[in-house]
Amino acid sequence: MSFSSDLIRNVAIAGHGGTGKTTLFEHLLFAGGVIPRAETVESGKTVGDSAPEEIERKISVHTTLAHIERSGKKINIFDTPGSSDFIGDVILSFRSSEFALLTADCRSGVQIETVKLWRNLESREKPRGFFITRLDDERADYNKVLADIKEKFKVEPVPFALPMGTGANYKGVVDVLNSRAYFVQGDGSAPEKEGPVPAEYEEPVAELREKLVEAAAEGDDALMEKYIEQGSLAPEEMRAGLVKALAAGSFVPAFAGAALKNSGLFPLLDFIAEVCPDPRSSxxxxxxxxxxxxxxxxxxxxxxxxxxxxxxxxxxxxxxxxxxxxxxxxxxxxxxxxxxxxxxxxxxxxxxxxxxxxxxxxxxxxxxxxxxxxxxxxxxxxxxxxxxxxxxxLPLRLPEPVHAVAVNAAAKKDDDKLGEFLVRAAEEDRTFRYNYNAETKETVISGMGELQINIILDKIRTNQKIEVETHVPRVAYRETITKKAGAEYTHKKQTGGHGQYGKVVMEIAPLPRGENYQFVNAIFGGAIPRNYIPGVEKGIAEGMARGTMAQYPVVDVEVKLTDGKYHPVDSSELSFKLAARNAFRESMRQASPTLLEPIMNLTVFVEEKYLGDVMSDLSGKRGKILGQDSVGGIAEIRAEVPQAELLRYSIDLRSITSGTGSFGVEFDHYAPISGRIADDVIKAAEAFRVKEEEE
Ligand SMILES: Nc1nc2c(ncn2[C@@H]2O[C@H](COP(=O)(O)OP(=O)(O)OP(=O)(O)O)[C@@H](O)[C@H]2O)c(=O)[nH]1
Ligand SMILES: [Mg+2]
The missing domain is CATH 2.40.30.10 (Translation factors)
Structure with a gap:
């Protein structure tokens, strides 16, 4: 069936891993009559986690879309993955939805991924709310989560559902908007049942309703005046006010329930159908x-x-x-x-x-x-x-990959098949990339974390039946010079027949970092005729493509061609190319060359309790801390760290923070290295060349 625009609502369910998104999604589909019974994530039969990689790991890897009809509206719901490895699917769901519902497990409060997702939603000015779930759990602490939301996001959440008890005494929720109670039925496998608000909850519900009225009035000046004059609003006025205020993002609704027990679902669905933004507002x-x-x-x-x-x-x-x-x-x-x-x-x-x-x-x-x-x-x-x-x-903006692995098919015949698979994998998940690095001669696959990459490798091995080898990617080092120098070189072969002759004299000087290459032709009086200059430049380019230290590309050098000599018969472009290449190499050896390594800008998010460990790990990785902020128990650390130290950072950080930390990384600049670190790079490059020549 097709629905007109005014009857469509799009909602993305998102939040930290394992906070009950797929369980909520499943039970919403059950409540909405889409499926005859709700399955558990553990059974491997949920609508949300249906891919083999999801069933095997009991986590969501992809966004799942389904829809429910409620009050004549079609509600599209996106169940997104919680692990930051699959952020691409979360972001595309945010873009496609007019409202985002963040799940919070009432045992643990607001967790780190949720904080990052909040920031993303904030930058999109996307209306958002919370679903505080798992209230049937013995360790449930509803008020702690509300306080946590307030502290971490500096907002006053507006409760639309009030829990009746927690843990073993959990009975259900009161729908504050409609002043109706919803009770868990038996073991919770049947839909929750509507009834009047129990007497003991009448007072707190009236207080919460007052907050709803305030939130509604907030969105509309005329309503606010009326509310101040009369001290109340008619139900329809209130609804209209809430619709406006939510679309403007001026309040954050908080829902509550125990999805696994089919509880708290109808108040949420009614809110989505009646208050959530009409897509035409976006x-x-x-x-x-x-x-x-x-x-x-x-x-x-x-x-x-x-x-x-x-x-x-x-x-x-x-x-x-x-x-x-x-x-x-x-x-x-x-x-x-x-x-x-x-x-x-x-x-x-x-x-x-x-x-x-x-x-x-x-x-x-x-x-x-x-x-x-x-x-x-x-x-x-x-x-x-x-x-x-x-x-x-505009194409969807996604974060840069943070984890990379070099891969190659064990058998040459599988190269094409592997290539085809990688194209499709990158199409399915735009945070996954692959590229052939001609400089290091590797196919490097990269993405948002080890989990994402391992799932892809599993598919290559199991579904595609391609045997692949993996290794840590090589770092793209550079070489440069630290002082001025010069050299001359004569290329000469004049024994019989048509000979070769060209002499090149040059000076080289360091350029500021990032300026790469400059060529100055300072030849006077035709010492090298104009038509041989391209040959000279080609020779320099060849010299720069492989430096004299470890054969990495040379950068940030000015080359001044000062003098030379030619022979009217024997000179050619080739002669000058060879002379220039050798003159460049000789000059470089004289110019105190040094190796450069890529330095990355790293941003780490961790719970405060891990801050000390993360900092000391970074200092062991030659990191330079640039700054540090802490909001609501979550620390953000910014540092500059050599790429060579970060090749396995997603694994290191996971072990330091028990899987809770995450990070972003991007290239910043090249910086010189020396001493033992440089010696190791040179040795590794030699070993690589030997291996390459053997193959
Ligand atoms: N007791 C109880 N357990 C719940 C409830 N909701 C979810 N769970 C359990 O919490 C675990 C994680 O639930 P999921 O629904 O897979 O969580 P998720 O947020 O989808 O996880 P990811 O997709 O991996 O981020 C499962 O074992 C659920 O059965 C609830 O309301 N009550
Ligand atoms: Mg899930």
Missing amino acids: SDVAVGADGAQAAVPLDPEKPLSALVIKTVYDQFSGKLSWLKIITGKLSADSEASNVSENKKERIGKLYVCQGKKLEEVRELFAGDVGIVAKSATLKTNDTLTAGDSGSSF
């Missing part, structure tokens, strides 16, 4: 043919435009392209343009999904998310439009 960003960015409001009245948010290669259905419709509508059996590829795209059947299950629809309206199967041209981030508007939506 917009996306497109870049025009002239490069200018402009907001595109979600609008069903405009011609079609849609964005490919995700690509899945399904074992049975083949390639599935997930589309968020931004404007207009997309119809089955139609034709559209893939602006990004500048190609026509034939749209056959259209689907919406309930997890893995596809359901055919005729149309999809702005705001909805649907699927095109076996598309000929669509890739993630592509823009589909009715005409050739020329403007396309």
Whole structure:
């Protein structure tokens, strides 16, 4: 069935790993009548965790999309993974949703991944709320989580559900908005049951309702005046006020429950159906043919435009392209343009999904998310439009990879198959990258963490049956010089027939870091004729491609060609190239060369209790601490650290912080190394060359 834009709601469930997202998703689908019974994550049969890698590890690896109907609305729900390795799927769900629901386990409060996700949502100005779950657990501490939210995010969460008891005494929640209670039934396998608010909760619920009214009035000046005058608001006024205030992000709703016991779900669904933003209140960003960015409001009245948010290669259905419709509508059996590829795209059947299950629809309206199967041209981030508007939506911005491994197929015959697999894997998860580094002669795969990379390696070995070898990638060192020097070289072969002759005299000098190369032709009086200068430059380029210390590329050198000599018959471009290459090498040896190593900018997020250990580990890694902040028990450390020390940092940090820490890393600059560290690099480079020559 197709739903018009005003009836669609998109919600992303996100939060720290293991906080009950998939369990909540499963029970919401049960409450919404989509599935006949709710399964547990442990059983491996949930809608959310259905891929083999998810079933095996009992964690979510991919975003799952399904939808529920409530009060005539279609609620699309994204169940996202909690591990930071799969952040790509979380971010695409944030972009596609108008509301994000962060889960918080009431035993542990707000955990570190949730803090990072909050920041991401904040930068998107995305309306967001919390679902405080697992209240049936003996260690549940509801008020602690509320206090934690307040402390960590400096907001006053507005409770829309009040728990009735916790642990063994947990009975259910009161829906504050509608002043109704919802009771857990028996062992919790049946849906929660609605009833009047028990007398003992009447007073606290009235107080909380007052807060809701305040939050509603906050969004609207006229309402605020009325509230101040009358001291209350009519239910419809209150709802309208909340809708406005939430869309403006002026309050943060907090829900509560025990998803596993089917509790706290109806108040949440009613809130989503009645208060969550209509997609038409949001917009996306497109870049025009002239490069200018402009907001595109979600609008069903405009011609079609849609964005490919995700690509899945399904074992049975083949390639599935997930589309968020931004404007207009997309119809089955139609034709559209893939602006990004500048190609026509034939749209056959259209689907919406309930997890893995596809359901055919005729149309999809702005705001909805649907699927095109076996598309000929669509890739993630592509823009589909009715005409050739020329403007396309901004590609999703994702963090840079933090963990890399070099891979190669054990048997040469598998190279192509491995290559094809890597292309698809990178298409399915845009945080996963692969590239062949010609300098180090390695195929390097990289991503957001060891877990993500290991899952890919498992697929290569098990599904693709390709035997691969892995190793720590080589660091791309550089060489440079530290003082001025010069040399001359004469290339001469003049024995019989047509000879070779060229003499080059040059001076080299260090350039500031990052300036790479400058060539100055200071030849006077035609000592080297103009037509041989390109030969000289080629020779220098060859000299710079392999330095004299460990054959790494040479950078930040000015080369001044000062003099030379030619022979009217025997000189050639080749002669000058060889002379220049040798003159450069000789000059470099005289110019006190040094090795440079890449220095990375590292940002680490850890719980404060691990701060000391992380700092001392970084100092052991030759790190320079640049700054440190701490908010609500979570420390952010910024440091400059040599890349060579960070090749296995995702593994190191995990062991220091019991898996709770995370980090971002990007290249910053090159810095000189000397002494034993440089000696080791030179030795390793020699060993590598010997091995290479043997092969
Ligand atoms: N007692 C109790 N256990 C729960 C509840 N919700 C989730 N759990 C358990 O918590 C564990 C983790 O739940 P998941 O739903 O897989 O958590 P998740 O957030 O989806 O995990 P990731 O996708 O890996 O981030 C499972 O063993 C659930 O059965 C709850 O309300 N009560
Ligand atoms: Mg999950």
